[in-house]
Amino acid sequence: MFPLLYLMTIILVISLIGLLAAKIAESVNIPTTVPLILIGILMRLIVDRLGITELIEFANLFINSGILFIMLVSVLFLSGLETELGDLKRVAKLALMLGTVSVLLTVIFTGVLMYIGLPLLGMEIPFMIALFIGVMIAPTDPASTFIILERTRVRKYIKDVIMNAAAIDDVIVTILATLLTLMLTAETVSLEALVIKAVWMPVGGIAIGVLIAYIFSYLMVYVFKREVELQIASLAALALTFGLAELTDASGPMAAIFAGIIMANSKYFSKYLPVISAKNRRMLLTFWRNIIFFLEAIVFIFLGLSVDIDLLMDVGLLGLLVGAIVLFIAKPLSTLLTTEGFGISPRESFFISWARINLSTSAVLLAFAYAAGEWMQLVINITFLVIVVNTLIQGLTVGKVAKILGLEVAEEDIELVVKREKLLTIIRVISEHRDKGLIDRQLANNIIDEYMSELEMLETQISAKISSLEDTIEGLRARIAALDAAVERLKRLKEADPATSSIVDEEISSILREKRDLESELKRLLVDKRRMEELIGGVHG
Template identity: 30%
Template sequence: MSSYSLVTLLLCLAVFSGYLNYRFLKLPSGIGITLVSIFIGICVLLAEVFWPGWPLAAHLTQIVQNIEFEEAVLHWMLGFLLFAGALHVELDTLLERLRSILSLATIGVFLSTTIVGFSIYFLFGLLGINLPLLWALLFGALISPTDPVAVLATLKKVGVSKETETVIVGESLLNDGVAVVLFLALLEMLKAKGVFDVSHVLIFLIQECLGGLLLGTSLGFLAFLLLKTIDDYELEVLITLALVMLCFSIAEIFHFSGPLAVVAAGLLIGNHGRRLAMSPRTVEHIDTFWRLIDSLLNAILFLLIGLEILIIKNNHFSPILALLSIALVLGGRFLSVSLSMAITKPVRALSFRKNLFFTWCGLKGGIAIALAFSLPEHPFKMVLLSLTYFNVVFSVVVQGLTLRPVAQRLKF
């Protein structure tokens, strides 16, 4: 199938899923599309069982298997989605809560990676499965960050306080970049057969994170100067589009963090650019354009998440292991939130209610699945991919659907 035909098929399936959700399920868009696409996948699996020779079922399964999920999410969709999210975050409010956000996005990710990684390692050991520690830590790294796409899509309809929303959104925008860098560092260690060079890892982390932030700020400032000298909304929309693509392209060349670069550029354009370099007409058109990009890519991403069940079904998989991993991931998230918040606010952080809500807001998404697909070929890859998939589905569907009642119950 050609790339054009593939995009056409995915767009039609996304429209079909979105239409069914709007007419009948009436759920938040991401959750509804995920559920409909999972249902489509289950129907295809049943069709393969009852009509093994039916070509449509086999063809759709083959198409999903041929989609490079990692490439589609990490190198095509992620930059545009992060920029669209960062564009509407108020920088002043974010800076007021910067200590908490940075603590959750850095210390929290490291703690969660360690806690979840060791927990999975010991769980597999109790079950008699010899999972190497590095593989367990890789799973901890890819499942620890909150996904900005899932969080932003769900949190809009919850109605929490501005302070809480700022911390959750700010964390989700920054911690995926940190987690990707940590994942890549662990992956380098795995390829080096477990050789651990602290200085090498630290240099790698600093280069990725600081390089990404500096790159995004520099290119964002350049775009700001261009926007300030013109008043042509069509050209200004193109400038923001080129900015995102340039951030990711240069970041890949110099081994900087593309996600952090895009977030930094989006925050600069969305705040200083909006106030000082754009006319009201330009602001309206840029907001409309990026809202449409966000909706389109969100729909395709959640569709792909649901359809990945066609790949997971080929794996010998234990539902009990999946449930235990979900419990361990939630437990790791709670402990990492509690500890990282206690570091920045040792008195106020002793709120079980607040830490519990932040834990439940830790939605996972396509980034985790994409990182799982990037694991090297190994018998444990499909096992960890299955655990990742069911953690993501649980997060998007169960946590996403119950976020509003949980917020009301905990009085947020």
């Protein structure tokens, strides 16, 4: 084993490598964790060649030390801090469906298809193990998804749905992993015990998260004033949250995310707890994003370093097949079924499934892999292959898929909606302050009137764009109708004078080609018009 000084040096050097990997990932628009894992695998190849077994032993010890659980609750705590309840209201129902029902269906579809399909490749696995693998690769990684969506020009409603669903499904999948672990490891487990645990884990987690957020909101407002004090307090809050959850068998991830949500949105609960200022919230967000980056830089390189390359290659084809099942069948189908009735088109449904990247959370869930017993190595290798390959495919193609599906929003339209949302936020905040007596009512009304005038001008601009699109659409429809009439006339001419048949057929073919081009343009303009109407409506229509 290496001396402590050498171990610290290794960790710091790996952190530097992680920083360089992040810059590479940023340049090619993929999640940071992908190059981190690949660097870890490359290091494993080099270490194997040099015979440095101590480093591999340390990597395995590090990964199995509980660091994965620490990273999971840290990621979910950050997800809670990033959640804006004002945005969540618009997408709450759909995000909840995607984060619960959709992820459950994904697990079931993946497990069933693996159980049925793998024997065709000469491998049979127990159904519970197939479901267990489904749980490992079902969640969405909020951090990686945010990085990708930030550079993708789709409307904000879709982004908000995906991001809020990601935070929810991480918690649900963690609970599923815990329950499956109990079923796989316990000699006997009653249905009653499973039901009680399934209910207590989320309920107890929420209660603990709310309690800790309540206590530390007071401390952060009335006791701790300096940035370093607030940062240490937030670390203590998360540690206490997770510790209490573990002691009471509640869900630590659920407690972590609700603690973050309540602390970040204390303004919505001002009757019950003090409000953490927007400045301090931004500071905490920056602090926790830096912590997550540091954890990722170390954990994912060590994760790649701990992988047995020979065993990984043995399941290469199998892993690719499972990845294809998840990417092209399980997720799209579960998303399509879940979004039914929410006004989401099939194209948007497919994009939502494609943009839900499973990376960090899936890797962290490998901490549960011991429950698979003799199948543990298979679970680890398949999960590892799926998260690396699928993340590369999705990360590099999300923008292209949005464009192919016709879901990209023009830059100028994005600017319009961003400006509109800023105005609405300002108006809402001033109205709240006026109603609480924090600002003179007459002054507030005058300011609101000014912003309302600006908002009306902006919406008039959007309406003018819609009217212009409608005029163009009507012109295209009239042109298409005229072409249809011309085709009918030519057909009658052909019937009346068969000698003109070849000339008429050529002319009809030319007209039909023009008609197809016009119909394609009409379809594009109708999509643009619908988007603009959604922008001015502020919600998904």
